[in-house]
Amino acid sequence: MENKRALWRSLLPPVIMLAVIFTVWELIVRFELVYSWLIPSPLGVLKEMAIGWERLLEHWLATMQLTVLGFLGGAVCGILLGMVLHFVPLVRQAMYPVLILSQNIPVIVIAPILTMLLGFGLLPKVLLIILVCFFPICIAMLGGLAQVDQGLRNYMGMIGSSRWQQFVHLELPSSLGSLFSGLKIAASYSVLSAVVAEWLSPKVGLGGYMILSSRGYMPERVFAAVLLIVLTSLLLFWLVSLVERLLVRWRPRKEAR
Amino acid sequence: MLELKGLQKSFRSNGTVREVLRDINLNVMDGEFVSIIGPSGSGKTTLFQLIGGLQQIDAGEIWLDGVNISGQKGHIAYMPQQASLLPWYSVKQNIALALQISHVPKSTALKQAEQWLQQVGLAEYANEYPHKLSGGMSQRVSFLRALLSPQKLMLLDEPFGALDALTRLHMQRWLLSIWEQHRRSVLLVTHSIEEALLLSDRIIVFAANPATVIDEIKVPFARPREGELWSDSTFNELKQRIYEQLDA
């Protein structure tokens, strides 16, 4: 009971704030203070979603598929590379600057190159997402594997555990907290990169739908797509948190303290 | 069974050399409980790390059961000052892991862990994660983990140093009663003179900077021992003797 009331109390202010923003926005459009072909009214967006839900669902599914493929690919690559770099310090030293450099190349530059190399299929798009989200995951994995409690490491050493046993029983479980922070960041990145990838060949997906609607001066559709993209991002973040909670059960629950 | 022959150890940092251990000779017999007592920072933990093979020996040798184990790992069971239970494993799994690393098959290890937890009245904690345990409970599990490990020698590094006085007292009695029923060779490091006198067959006194053995005391009390030792006159004489040596 107490918890529920506390939850409501913490939810109320942002809900009120959002309601105020949407009301003001609706009023601004109603009184024609801005061009309605530039910015749609919130109610207009909702109406558009209700009418065109079938088409939106189709595009959303395409984007979702792309995002999940890319995110999982990036996670696997990032985690594996993180482990390899952790085991081979020389390679880690050599690769670290390269990794950081690679992150400073804007997606907008990489995307067309990938398309030119690999065409308009699914592969270049998935590759783009992998490229974007493997980095935060790899860095988080590396950091997590390195931040082991010294007392525990000393204990494991004293009882004669092998390098591999230390990795499995000590370093890997220690890294999970950090790894999941990286995965959560990468989850939001992957949705945005999927949208950017879809701009390149706007056939299916929310990104393409957005571009085409924008060119056709249909702002309701653009905003409907944006809303779905935001919700998808939140959904993915929540899914990653859920997996974390299922996997990391040994930590004391926050509210228990 | 354990024999340290002329152990030397120095640390080098920023060009200065700090000699920590000088010519340490000591031995532990089969089933004997030996305590090392010495000032903080005198190099007791370093000595354990040499025996455990975590640090390089500068000179000297370590022999266990007639085998030179200098620089080798995995020959000892260990209980550190902080319980050092892995937070992601349950109490039972933590104990089993130590056995597994010492090459006990997993199923045997788990079964043994469960049996012993039952035997010492900790069965209800078998499946709990370590964060649920109090400091004293954690140390009990940590001791059990070392006791069950198949190695013949146990190293205990200030096992009760982080506990409050009362819990400490309980833990000493608890350890004493279990150890007297299941004798193993033990080398214990402690700050507490009373603790050393209560538990040990023999006490080795270290001087600091660098650490050397300055005294070796045979503790004459019969086993099983009781709490009444505190009022014994020999107890207080020995306590006085060690105190003066540490104070000098």
Ligand SMILES: Nc1ncnc2c1ncn2[C@@H]1O[C@H](COP(=O)(O)OP(=O)(O)O)[C@@H](O)[C@H]1O
């Ligand atoms: N890895 C290390 N490098 C440099 N100096 C060390 C290292 N480990 C311990 N020392 C030094 O050796 C001395 C003895 O430390 P330690 O063995 O922990 O003492 P004790 O356990 O008796 O309190 C201390 O002065 C400490 O600073």
Ligand SMILES: [Mg+2]
């Ligand atoms: Mg110490």
